[in-house]
Amino acid sequence: MNTRTESDAFGPVDIPAHRYWGAQTQRALDVFGAAEERFPSALVHSFGLQKHAAARANRACGVIDPRLADAIEAASTELSEGKWDEHFPLSIWQTGSGTQTNMNANEVIANRANELLGQPLGTKSPVHPNDHVNASQSSNDSFPTVMHVSAALELTGHLRPVLVSLQASLDERACAFANTVKIARTHLMDAVPTTMGRTFAAYAHQMAAAISRIDAALPQLMLLVQGGTAAGTGLNAPAQFPELFCSELATGTGLPFRTHPHKLEGMASHDALVEVSGVLNTIATSLLKIANDIRLLGSGPRCGLGELIIPDDGLTSSIMPGKRNPTIAEVLVQACFQTMGNHQTVTLAGASGLFELNVAKPVLIYNVLQSIRVLSDACRNFDERVVRGLQVDALRLATNVENAxxxxxxxxxxxxxxxxxxxxxxxxxxxxxxxxxxxxxxxxxxxxxxxxxxxxxxxxxx
CATH class of the missing domain: 1.10.40.30 (Fumarase/aspartase (C-terminal domain))
Structure with a gap:
């Protein structure tokens, strides 16, 4: 393998010649080793947005020469667009502040910026990963900022739209089944007559509540600690940097990010993200109820409840020919289980703020982002392949009603x-x-x- 040699404060390091990361990232790979659990692309892309906004704020503050700022902004944009994902090899099992991934971003952007300026990889000149890409920043404030940005973008760009669509589909089924009489069940036993429409209207209301819970949690994610630098002191950051940074990031993302009024609170604790995880946990609870109800109401076809007809997904048993299972609903159930387990991890990680810094940031944001992703993916499939195609077995329902x-x-x-x-x-x-x-x-x-x-x-x- 061809390598190049870079040096940092601790001496020379050999790096694969074609990689855009630098000495600190390579050292981290050697120290922590490789693992399957890597940050999702959503977090890596958010680092591109964060470094872009920081470069523009630093330019406005006179901290970085405009020519260097141009190159950093161009490289950061490429990072945010996914061009350099493969150059982030580190696992989430690293320093609890996320320092190594922040340095990974600094090095990739610096190397790419220098390349854009006609220099080979590894030169650190004219753009230096710390002096320029990380100017006016610390991992203490950059990583928490990226945590908030990535979570906010994933919630607003993925999960919330999926829930809006699912609510609409449930509402449509509620209307379609409005006059379909069924027997309610309490304690799993026959109760009084109701309608299938009322049942699905309740599910739709749960999704409306889920959307409201996301909306209620988002304002706290809009508060960013960027500019607090080390331990919330603001050391080495111009006074106007935080406001300029948030303004640039808001313009770039379309979200109303603003500077945190007490930056140490946002570094030492992550209550806002624990709250978001709690919302995800509640949403998972709602979805689990809906998925279980639908697969039970669709059980059969001959010996179960059989009141709902679940669309065929084309899959079957490995031993029982022609058997149809509610596989997509089962996927959603498992995604809910994962989210509930993740919330326990997030709760413990959020409680690990020690003095001026929480040191469980990587595992915390990894689990939050995973919960958003698995719920988004499972809900979308459940909506498109199950809910929209649900039908009732009118004969079975009529027989049940007559005998109730x-x-x-x-x-x-x-x-x-x-x-x-x-x-x-x-x-x-x-x-x-x-x-x-x-x-x-x-x-x-x-x-x-x-x-x-x-x-x-x-x-x-x-």
Whole structure:
């Protein structure tokens, strides 16, 4: 393998010649080793946005020569667009401040900027990774800023739109099933008549609430600690840098980022991201309920509930020919499990702020971003391949409604609780309909029964 040699404060380091990272990244690879858990591209791209905004702010403050700033901004834009993803080899298992990945970004951008200025990789001149790309910054404030930016962009650009679409699909099914009578179940047992439309309207309301929870959590993500540098002191950063940085980043992303009023709080703790993870945990709880309901209502086709017909995904059993399983709903269930587990990790990591710095940043943001991604992907598939194609088995529902015992609850005001209990007991014991049981006692005539125990009327009772 061809290598080049770079030097830093600790001496020379051999680096693969075609790689854009530098000495500190190579040292980190040697120290921490390789691992499968790497930061997702969303975080790497957010570093490009962060370094771009920092370069523009530094230019405005007179910290960086305009010619160097131009090159840094161009290289940072390429990074944000995904051109240099393969040059971020580090795992999340690194220093708890995320310093190594911040340095990785500095080195890649510096090398690319120098290349744009006609210099070979590894020169550190005229653009230096620390003196120029990292000017007015520290890992203490850069990494938390990127954490917020990546989480905000993933929430607004991926998960929230997916939930909006899923809510719309659930609303559409609620309308389609508005007049489809079914028997409600409480404690897993038959209850009173309701409609399938009401059931799906409840699911849609859960998604509306999920969207509202995201919206409520976003303002805290808009607060950025950039400019706090080391331990929130602002050392080596011009006074106007934080405001200029946030203005540039807001312009570049379209999100209303603003400077954090107390930067040390945003470095020493990550309560805003723990809150976001809590929202994701709640959303996962809602989705788990919906996915489980749908796969249970669609169980069968002959020996289950069979009230819903789940679209065929073309997959089958390895041993039972023609067997159809609710695979896509199962994927969503597993994504919810993952998110719930991630929230425990995020909670512990968020509680690991020690004095002036939280030192569990990499694992914290890794889990937040993974939760957003798996929920987004699973929800999109569930929406497109399951919810939009759901149908009801009208015959199965009609049979269930006819045989349901608890419709006679509507007779309580006329016959009293005990008399109605005798009707349901007889119907269950003899295997007859509750109507037949009620008429056999001679305490109500057929016309009155049919008028009072009308499942469609009861299902739509206000």
């Amino acid at each position: 015992l608890l419709s006679v609850t509507a007779l309580n005001p006329v016959l009293g609780y005990d008399a109605v209990a005798r009707i349901t007991a007889l119907a269950l014991r003899e295997g007859i309909t509750p109507r037949a049981a009620a008429l056999s006692f001679g305490i109500i005539d057929a016309d009155q029964y049919d008028r009072m125990v009308d499942p469609a009327r009861l299902a739509n009772a206000k």
